Amino acid sequence: MQIAEWIESEILNGHFHSDQKVYSQYQLAEMYTINPATAAKGLNLLVEENILYKKRGLGMFVTGEAREIILNKRKNQTLKHLVQELVLEARRLQISNDDLFAMLREKMAEEGGK
Amino acid sequence: MKVIESKGITKNYFRKQVLKELTFSIEENKITGLIGRNGAGKTTLLKIIAGFIRETSGKMNVFSETPFNSLNVSVNSIFVDDQMSFPPALQLGELLNEAARFYPNWDDQLARKLFNYFSFDAKGYHNRLSKGKTSTFNMIIGLASRCPLTIFDEPTTGMDEAVRKDFYRALLKDYIDYPRTIILSSHHLDEIEDLLEDVLLIHNGMILLHMPVSDLKEWAIGVKGASEDVLDFTKEREVLYKNSVGMNTLYVVVKNDFSEEALNKAHQLGLELTPVRSSDLFVYLTTETKGGIDDVFNNN
Amino acid sequence: MSLTTTSLAETVKKQYFYKLKANIDSFSSLVGIQILAILFSLGGISSSGMGGSFVNVNVKYYSPDLVLVFTLIWSFITAVTITTRPYRNHDFSFVTSRLSSSLSNILFLVTASVLGSVTALLSGNLLQMISYLILNEQLYNIGSGAEHMVLGFVVAFLYLMLIGACGYLIGSLIQVSKLFVLLFPILFIGLLFLEGVVTNGFIVSNVYKFYAMESVLFLFVGKTVLTAVALFIAAISILNRLEVRR
């Protein structure tokens, strides 16, 4: 769900703080030329995940733990997935575990140095 | 509230059955996409809804009335397509005046603004417009009339890319401000799927699917991997699409009703699981032969 | 969005004014056809003479009869035309039902007939003026005053409506099946043929007698109005079942 992901990224990037109101389904619908119902589904998804909460008649707001939840989710899902892909690809290329670790360490050191 | 209720609608033209027992209903204030290939029966269905033609059997209710010869349905609905015809004696500006007299919810300001935006000449004539311009003008009438039931049948015929985008955006913005029931028919699902809340997929006069767009996106799944693994994984399922990629790799589309467990197992096997784009799914569902166009060229 | 309601009367009114503007060009053809008829009538629509040894009298009669005949044809064609598919489709681009479409058509035909009868009868005067000014003829008017003029308007109007109603019904039947396009001329010519074979009048001459030889005004009004209403009702019930924009 692209809308949900986009709002998550906005929260991670610090554009929305906790207890701040996020876009309404109609604003989102206009911004992306999508059906408001689709936008609402994206928002509701985030409510289910406790990233947003509803204030009746006022709109959707960012929860206090939103950042943490998003980070965890991305770690658990996105990173896990990437790692799985990495391992699968390494298998196909017949790279040994040690070599893979070495590559990872090297890359991390490089990034860390910056 | 249900705006449209169709119970076993059948339509015959001479001996040909164009619609086959269609039963569905459309809720108030939703944008529904009526998707089907050319000749699927979209226009016939919409014209029955608009009260232009009569069903051979079954019962159609629009606003709880039979639309054929209902003034109530006529004043609360508008049917827009590129065949809309207007008296050749009236200029475009006059046609807007007429539409304003007929439709109680008509927004003249919106109409005039759109009219100017798309640089129409008020002294021009409808039958001298190009195909794209005709569609654009009809679209303006369709939007500004603000009918509780607005039907667009292939509204973008002949429009160029930019105008199409403008139209979709105008439609959406006006819908947000004035929610109403909109049916948008098209044979290009990918172009309009973002606008839609629901999709009604018809093929050969029958309903294939009727569901929210978001569900449609998850309705099927593409499986790609080593041929035997893929075949093993998808056995005893109806294959919607099958395509050999390279020597030993197969791509198969099946309905997505796998358990979480099964999906994880597939992943472990090294099968690539991908969502299927709705427009592709539409093509797969409406292609008569499972192999697609490639089969035509596979003579051996 | 809340539903709006409309009434049949309101819709018919809107459709009527829509049609008046949309079909305005049919009045151009009315003017054209009447001018043509006037030109044909210029030599007098009939003439007779008497010769004596010293006095030769030659009388030319001027009357708008031919103009009226042309206008009747125009009325028929107009009525047939508005039943055709493009015209019905124009109605259905906006708010209408089949009934409101027909009722507004009939109102339009009423308007056309009023205009047709007034102009046709007045054209007699134009005819006289032309023969007076251009052909330089001394003119005698044995037509009488305004009360006859009013009678003429009413009767000519009723004739136009009667023919219009025939046209509307025939047009409607043609919309049901194109076979009628062939059938009607065959029927008509066949009738005329029978008329010639059977000596003492058949249908056509009886129909002619029934309307055109009726010299009691209120009987004539009754006959034409009832016939026109019956024809219109038949046409409406036919058109009411017809699909549009197929």
Added chain:
Amino acid sequence: MSLLLIVLLGGLIFYMIKAGNSFVTIKITHWLLVVYTSVLVLSTIAVAVLTEETISQAKGGQEVHDEGLSSLYTNLSKGQIDKADEYLIKEIKFDNYQNQTLTITASPDYGSQVFVEKKQGEDSTVELFLYGNELTVDGYDFSNIIKLPDIELAGHTLSIVPIRQNIDLSIATNSYPIRQFTGEFIQNHYFSSGESFIYLRVPRDLELNAENVYLEVVDK
């Protein structure tokens, strides 16, 4: 009445244009209609003005007319001219006619009757009465169009010279929708024209000669 109707019609057209202008684009057809209707209305006015003084209905139909002529003949042949007054057109007196003879002459093809009455008293006046000479068409009297014969007395000769005439009449009739109820017919034309009678009263002793004329002496 007809003038009122015309004014009303003109007003209506004017109003239609004014009202029409506000909600509809004026098109060629509108102009055509307006011009045409105005021409019609104008010619209606013009005709009403131009044909004001024209014709009166003749007395009765064809039969009445024919009967009238034959009774005129009888009356004249009996010398009862007082009964023929309604047909009298012209009366000429030639006073103090002293000649002994009078020759009455006419064009060779003048077929009309000349009645002669010899006066009883002493009177030298020749009196001439012209009767008939009517033109009726479809029951309408057009007699005023017909020119009277030239009548001249020169010396001994009274000459009657009828004038050749080609009369072209243009008659505007009611249109069929009116004729249907007024019972007028446009097919059954009838005419009567030109028959004239001359009645002479001459002195008792006058000797009369006729040239191309048939003289009938009235005996009273």
